[in-house]
Amino acid sequence: MAQVSTVVHDAASVHAAIESRFSCRAFLRDKPVPRHIIAELLSLASRAPSGTNCQPWKVYVLQGASRDALADKVCAAHDAAYANPALAAENTEEYDYYPTQWKSPFIDRRRENGWGLYGLLGIAKGEKEKMHAQHQRNYRFFDAPVGLMFTVDRAMGRGSLLDYGSFLQNLMVAARAHGLHTCPQAAWNPFAKIILPLIGATADEMLVCGMSLGYADESALINTFHTPREPVSGFTHWLD
Structure with missing residues (x-):
């Protein structure tokens, strides 16, 4: 069917896939994701728009x-x-x-997010060892059976990061159709010098981010943490 004439009959499912996406921080390690499903998700993600169709993504x-x-x-x-x-x-x-220099309202949202998460886990301000241990959960992929690393060629401009955002969002929303959850992770970025050689990336590649993919542990307390969003009226200006 031609893309221009395709009709999306079940709008509710599309909305549900978007609205139920969240940063999952506890997965079922022993429930693998079939390779053909991962390939299908990546194929769907590749329908993301990119400047002049450069398709700058590379996935490990x-x-x-x-x-x-x-x-x-x-x-x-x-x-x-x-x-x-x-x-x-x-x-x-x-x-x-x-x-490099935070300001309101962004720093306020960041603090709300951090202390909301740690508060849920019973980690008090100043408990550095517990914070370190929780942060390190990122580097275990939160027990997800699938870890993804995304790179971009260093020759590309900053616009490719915008393209990449569309690709990643496609992937995360498509995962919901298979009952899967994800967690996009910039936490890996400082360790690019370790990661890139291990995954076989070339010197021409830059790490964009990582991602955890798998089936959520629905019994985990941390997966009850969901972040708020500003109303449309808070970020939209209507011009007549």
Whole structure:
């Protein structure tokens, strides 16, 4: 069927897929995701728009031994930097995901998110060891059986990161159609020097982010944490 004439009859399911997407932080490790489903999701994600159809995405899928080996390496580096903060300088992001100088309302939302999550888990302000342990859950893919790493060619401009956002959103929404959940993770970015050689990326590639993919652990307390959104009236200006 031609794209221009395709009719979406079940709008409610489309809305539900979007609205039920959240950053899942506890997965069922022992419930694998079939390879053909992962391939289908990536095919759907590739329908994302990109400037002049450059399609700048490149994906590495980690399962089993490759997933565990990457997790072990990055967790070791994360622990080392915690024990000796001077080592943190060895692990830096290649692009600024967050601002160097925060301001309202963004810093307020960030704080609300952080303390809301830690509060749910019973982690009080100043409990650094518990915060470190929770942060390190990122580097175990929150127990998801599938880890994804996304790279972009260094020759591409910043617009390719905009294209990548569309690709990632397609992937996360499409996952919901199979009962899967995801967690997009910029937390991996500082460890690009460790990650890129391990996954076989070339020197021409830059790490964009990682992602956890799998079936959610519905019994996990942390998966009851859902972030609020500003109303349309808070971010929209209507011009007549």
